[in-house]
Amino acid sequence: MAEIIVVTSGKGGVGKTTTSASIACGLAQRGKRVAVVDFDIGLRNLDLIMGCERRVVYDFVNVIQGDCVLKQALIKDKRIDTLYVLAASQTRDKDALTGEGVRRVLDELAADGFEYIVCDSPAGIEKGAHLAMYFADRAVVVVNPEVSSVRDSDRILGLLASKTLRAEQGNGGVKEHLLLTRYNPRRVASGEMMSVDDVKEILGLDVIGVVPESPDVLSASNAGAPVILNVESDASRAYEDAVARLLGETLPLRFVEEPKRSFFARMFGG
Amino acid sequence: MGLLALFRKTPSTARVAKERLRIIVAQERSARGSPDYLPLLRRELLEVIHKYVNVDPSAVQINLGHEDGHEVLELSVSLPEARRGR
Numbered sequence: 001m002a003e004i005i006v007v008t009s010g011k012g013g014v015g016k017t018t019t020s021a022s023i024a025c026g027l028a029q030r031g032k033r034v035a036v037v038d039f040d041i042g043l044r045n046l047d048l049i050m051g052c053e054r055r056v057v058y059d060f061v062n063v064i065q066g067d068c069v070l071k072q073a074l075i076k077d078k079r080i081d082t083l084y085v086l087a088a089s090q091t092r093d094k095d096a097l098t099g100e101g102v103r104r105v106l107d108e109l110a111a112d113g114f115e116y117i118v119c120d121s122p123a124g125i126e127k128g129a130h131l132a133m134y135f136a137d138r139a140v141v142v143v144n145p146e147v148s149s150v151r152d153s154d155r156i157l158g159l160l161a162s163k164t165l166r167a168e169q170g171n172g173g174v175k176e177h178l179l180l181t182r183y184n185p186r187r188v189a190s191g192e193m194m195s196v197d198d199v200k201e202i203l204g205l206d207v208i209g210v211v212p213e214s215p216d217v218l219s220a221s222n223a224g225a226p227v228i229l230n231v232e233s234d235a236s237r238a239y240e241d242a243v244a245r246l247l248g249e250t251l252p253l254r255f256v257e258e259p260k261r262s263f264f265a266r267m268f269g270g
Numbered sequence: 271m272g273l274l275a276l277f278r279k280t281p282s283t284a285r286v287a288k289e290r291l292r293i294i295v296a297q298e299r300s301a302r303g304s305p306d307y308l309p310l311l312r313r314e315l316l317e318v319i320h321k322y323v324n325v326d327p328s329a330v331q332i333n334l335g336h337e338d339g340h341e342v343l344e345l346s347v348s349l350p351e352a353r354r355g356r
Contacts, residue, residue: 146287147287147290147291150291150295151291151294151295151298154295154298154299155298158298158299158302188284190282191282191283191284191285192282192283192284193284194284194287194288195284198284198287198288201288202288202291202292202295203295
């Protein structure tokens with residue numbers, strides 16, 4: 001049985017694709033067979049973040065429309081054996097994705113033995129976002145500690161609770177988790193940024209990870225290597241923890257407090 | 271700046287953000303799931319009532335509830351106190 005995980009947020013630019021790529025890599029590094037699927041039709045980007053943009057021949061819509069078989073469209077990751085990418089199409093046709101087509105592809109991935117299917121949702125609440133979440137078992141809601149992102153996440157939580165297959169079937173609904181990104185402990189300490197607890201309290205959801213704001217995220221996307229692979233980075237460790245929690249481990253949150261600075265560092269700035 | 275900050279009494283912007291979000295999120299959640307026509311229905315009802323009685327816009331309350339498997343549209347209008355001699 002494959003578990004379908006949607007990475008969603010409502011608002012754009014909060015780190016959905018970065019998170020999808022890192023979670024997919026993290027799961028695959030632990031030996032799971034993982035497919036990560038880009039639902040952002042017309043604005044394909046997961047391929048760039050995964051570093052496989054030049055190997056895209058067929059895409060998600062090609063599979064749905066029968067131009068090729070699923071195997072031809074799945075791009076095998078060059079770093080991790082059990083990881084595959086299904087790119088979005090660059091078509092401008094908004095109706096290229098259909099519920100029936102998406103269901104067929106997901107079923108086929110599950111039948112092929114994939115244990116996890118990570119669905120990278122587009123921003124917004126239109127068709128692509130709707131179909132990315134519709135078949136999900138779990139949702140990772142990516143949120144920045146900032147007013148518009150938190151409000152949009154709440155809107156998405158409302159949709160997860162009503163406009164998904166699991167909600168319609170009434171069998172417990174989609175399991176939801178929060179993942180905070182661009183977290184800056186220093187600004188939280190000085191009262192300029194909402195804390196993990198603030199966001200948790202407003203949205204009323206458990207937190208599966210807190211990824212600190214880090215220059216390594218941009219470097220990773222520049223290089224086309226998901227940030228979780230940069231083991232030196234705090235962002236990587238934070239994503240590793242999130243993956244472990246997705247798999248049921250209990251770990252304390254890291255990187256939520258300002259690193260202690262020495263007396264001299266505080267005196268002389270820096 | 272460190273010392274000065276101790277004496278400054280302005281609330282932190284994070285706290286302001288949290289308060290604003292708490293209110294708007296609660297409001298949006300209560301409106302969620304209710305049909306889209308409710309605000310329009312409320313406005314049109316208000317116009318009709320207004321033809322006969324001079325009521326305040328906040329005097330018309332519309333709620334959608336569930337009772338015994340039925341959806342119940344609850345409408346309450348508080349009329350201003352009637353003046354004598356009319």
